[in-house]
Amino acid sequence: MTLSPAQQIALWADALRHMAASGLRFAPTLYDQERYHALQTLAMEMQAYAGGQAPEALEPLRAGVFSHVTPFCTADAAIIDAEGRLLLIRRADNGLWALPGGALEVGETPAQGAAREALEESGVASEPVALAGVWDSRLCGSMTRHHMYHFVVLCRPLPTQPKAPASHAHEVLGVGWFREAELPTDLDPGHVTRIPHAFKVWRGEASAHLDL
Numbered sequence: 001m002t003l004s005p006a007q008q009i010a011l012w013a014d015a016l017r018h019m020a021a022s023g024l025r026f027a028p029t030l031y032d033q034e035r036y037h038a039l040q041t042l043a044m045e046m047q048a049y050a051g052g053q054a055p056e057a058l059e060p061l062r063a064g065v066f067s068h069v070t071p072f073c074t075a076d077a078a079i080i081d082a083e084g085r086l087l088l089i090r091r092a093d094n095g096l097w098a099l100p101g102g103a104l105e106v107g108e109t110p111a112q113g114a115a116r117e118a119l120e121e122s123g124v125a126s127e128p129v130a131l132a133g134v135w136d137s138r139l140c141g142s143m144t145r146h147h148m149y150h151f152v153v154l155c156r157p158l159p160t161q162p163k164a165p166a167s168h169a170h171e172v173l174g175v176g177w178f179r180e181a182e183l184p185t186d187l188d189p190g191h192v193t194r195i196p197h198a199f200k201v202w203r204g205e206a207s208a209h210l211d212l
Contacts, residue, residue: 010047017066018070020066040062071146075152077100077117090173119167124157
């Protein structure tokens with residue numbers, strides 16, 4: 001996969017973010033902490049440059065995102081019904097179709113997180129049945145500034161669905177069910193390879209994907 005200059009700068013910045021966060025957590029002296037804080041600031045400035053933003057726009061993320069030591073983890077739900085239709089959402093942030101999903105929360109498994117995110121974004125309750133795979137954001141075309149591991153969990157919709165609307169509907173422009181041969185052409189880049197593999201796992205033609 002060929003990265004754009006902005007994507008490569010963002011990945012370099014994320015590596016610096018990791019070094020700075022690790023250093024700030026374990027630095028033994030005030031001098032070391034000051035140096036790692038400066039490195040953290042450099043990582044934020046690089047990310048701002050890569051995203052066409054002013055550095056001060058990222059300052060609110062210093063304590064949360066830029067102090068995070070390890071790669072981030074997200075979970076997507078590949079919900080396929082008995083007719084072979086896959087649930088997709090149209091994201092509000094970029095207008096593209098994608099699997100419902102998002103960041104995992106402390107205390108939940110990837111399967112639980114995938115089902116929760118799908119319910120919040122689409123209003124569809126589902127049951128996890130299998131792991132479709134784990135993708136590295138650097139290798140699957142994800143449009144993200146930070147290094148992530150994407151868990152994709154194969155799910156089936158529950159026979160009884162909630163009557164209340166989705167709690168995070170503001171994050172979604174639309175919801176639809178699609179057969180594999182009728183997928184929208186405007187898919188989010190990070191989902192272009194993950195969705196076909198989820199269908200293969202559902203049909204029993206492939207095992208869980210793992211980036212090596």
